[in-house]
Amino acid sequence: MRFFLLNHGYPDEGYSNKTGEDEMIPGLETTITHQESYDRNVESLHSLGLVLPRISDLADPPGRLAGKMAEITNADPDSPDARNLFRVHWHNGADRRSLVSVPEHIVLPDALTGVKAKIVVALGNRFPMINTHKVLAAYGCLIPRLMSGAFDATRHRAVWPSTGNYCRGGVAIATLLGCRSVAVLPEGMSQERFHWLNRWLADSNDIYRTPGTESNVKEIYDACHELAKDAENLILNQFGEYGNYVIHRAVTGPALQRIFDHVNADGTKTARAFIAATGSAGTLAAGDHLKQGLGTQTGVIEALECPTLLYNGYGEHNIQGIGDKHVPLIHNVMGSDFVIGVSDSACDNLNLVFNTSAGRAYLSQHRGLNQQSIAQLGDLGLSAIANIIGAIKYARYNDLGADDVVLTVATDGADMYHTEMAMAEDRHFDGRFGEVQAAEAFGQHILGTGIDHMQELGRFDRERIFNLAYYTWVEQQGTSLEAFDRRRDHSFWDGLMDLVPVWDGMIDRFNGA
Numbered sequence: 001m002r003f004f005l006l007n008h009g010y011p012d013e014g015y016s017n018k019t020g021e022d023e024m025i026p027g028l029e030t031t032i033t034h035q036e037s038y039d040r041n042v043e044s045l046h047s048l049g050l051v052l053p054r055i056s057d058l059a060d061p062p063g064r065l066a067g068k069m070a071e072i073t074n075a076d077p078d079s080p081d082a083r084n085l086f087r088v089h090w091h092n093g094a095d096r097r098s099l100v101s102v103p104e105h106i107v108l109p110d111a112l113t114g115v116k117a118k119i120v121v122a123l124g125n126r127f128p129m130i131n132t133h134k135v136l137a138a139y140g141c142l143i144p145r146l147m148s149g150a151f152d153a154t155r156h157r158a159v160w161p162s163t164g165n166y167c168r169g170g171v172a173i174a175t176l177l178g179c180r181s182v183a184v185l186p187e188g189m190s191q192e193r194f195h196w197l198n199r200w201l202a203d204s205n206d207i208y209r210t211p212g213t214e215s216n217v218k219e220i221y222d223a224c225h226e227l228a229k230d231a232e233n234l235i236l237n238q239f240g241e242y243g244n245y246v247i248h249r250a251v252t253g254p255a256l257q258r259i260f261d262h263v264n265a266d267g268t269k270t271a272r273a274f275i276a277a278t279g280s281a282g283t284l285a286a287g288d289h290l291k292q293g294l295g296t297q298t299g300v301i302e303a304l305e306c307p308t309l310l311y312n313g314y315g316e317h318n319i320q321g322i323g324d325k326h327v328p329l330i331h332n333v334m335g336s337d338f339v340i341g342v343s344d345s346a347c348d349n350l351n352l353v354f355n356t357s358a359g360r361a362y363l364s365q366h367r368g369l370n371q372q373s374i375a376q377l378g379d380l381g382l383s384a385i386a387n388i389i390g391a392i393k394y395a396r397y398n399d400l401g402a403d404d405v406v407l408t409v410a411t412d413g414a415d416m417y418h419t420e421m422a423m424a425e426d427r428h429f430d431g432r433f434g435e436v437q438a439a440e441a442f443g444q445h446i447l448g449t450g451i452d453h454m455q456e457l458g459r460f461d462r463e464r465i466f467n468l469a470y471y472t473w474v475e476q477q478g479t480s481l482e483a484f485d486r487r488r489d490h491s492f493w494d495g496l497m498d499l500v501p502v503w504d505g506m507i508d509r510f511n512g513a
Helices: 035-047 055-059 066-071 082-087 134-148 165-176 191-200 217-227 242-263 285-294 344-355 357-366 371-379 382-397 418-429 435-447 459-468 470-476 481-488 490-496 499-512
Strands: 105-108 118-123 157-161 180-186 207-210 233-235 270-277 297-303 338-342 404-410 454-456
Touching (some): 035 134, 035 499, 055 134, 066 082, 118 242, 134 165, 134 242, 157 165, 157 217, 165 180, 207 217, 217 233, 242 285, 242 404, 242 490, 242 499, 270 285, 285 297, 338 344, 338 382, 344 357, 357 371, 357 435, 382 404, 382 435, 459 470, 481 490
Parallel strands (some): 118 404, 157 180, 270 297, 270 404, 297 338
Antiparallel strands (some): 105 118, 338 454
């Protein structure tokens, strides 16, 4: 059963994204819903000389954007230059200016992972402005609202609730479009996030700090309910915006498949799984693309200190960027195959092993890593380390061999966590982290990683996790039961991808208005 009708009319011919007689799903707009706002958007953005990339362009930059990328090499990837919109993809080189045919990635050596399987990590810190792929999610969430006029660039403030990276991505995208933003994030997140926001937001009142840290997602939602009382604020909640799912399945999925094809140049390898932390569940959508194209499984990482999916549990943790205590609305639970618990203390410890002189000395002298492999560890932030541990656990559980490949992502790099690293050294090692401590940490959290706190999901396990989301989205956030239940069917998620050509058509018409 397809959820969406296939008559892709524009602006008002027959295409429907309704769940019932009157209910329209916000964020899935396919027509101009607010003509006056749309007209103002056209005038405002065109006065800035803006041209918007299509989603299909971002999905295939070598084939569709080579000329454009050559034109914009002089644009600073860290500045609010509108040309950076054409860099919101996985094919930026290490300089974040050039175009590469295969997305930047690391094939981790088995001396580091302790398993035979090849663990391959796509690098999110090649994205412009924020050094993380969350600019892609923000673009996917804003486009349908902007193209329909549901978001008025001259009047609305875009409110970006997150645990740090998505709100930075939203601020970056909105700034390029000449829009005002409000960043909503927990006060306990890494200081590097706040330093970036202070540079990009002119008004410090547009940084809305909520109580708690990574685990306190409901407090973010509560803040958004208050902000939504002001008609000028439009909430773009990544956990419930289907544009986040669509753009990752359309863009991140093919990027990971190109990486696998490159790693598998000799044709001897098998893609076994895509492993990623829950977060908003947007990145997990790439797993649906890979499952369809490569036959992979999808493994979902969550913090062991807050085992919501594993045990209906709760708690506090510091694997920044992965969220918890609820199941995101845009998580295709019925398409997930494993849930894997990873401890935040493991991530803290390995961050020190990977990014201190003592840790790197141990890896060089006792694990035999060369300088190139060691330097690449700086591309791995806390959630990337969690993903890698999860991939190791998956490889051990399934007894994978040297021709098996496990794909994952590094949302950001270690440069976002320098302050967290100093606190972790104090918390775990009384401020004294040397080579002996590095050896102990590596032995415990890499070589000693087992297959505990993992669940291979059957039908009833998936149903349990799916049902758990009811309490957040129906009881707390007001999603209709019909809209909630439609998400059980794989055809719902497949049907979402019919929106890509529709939204591309809206972008074409907007650019040519």
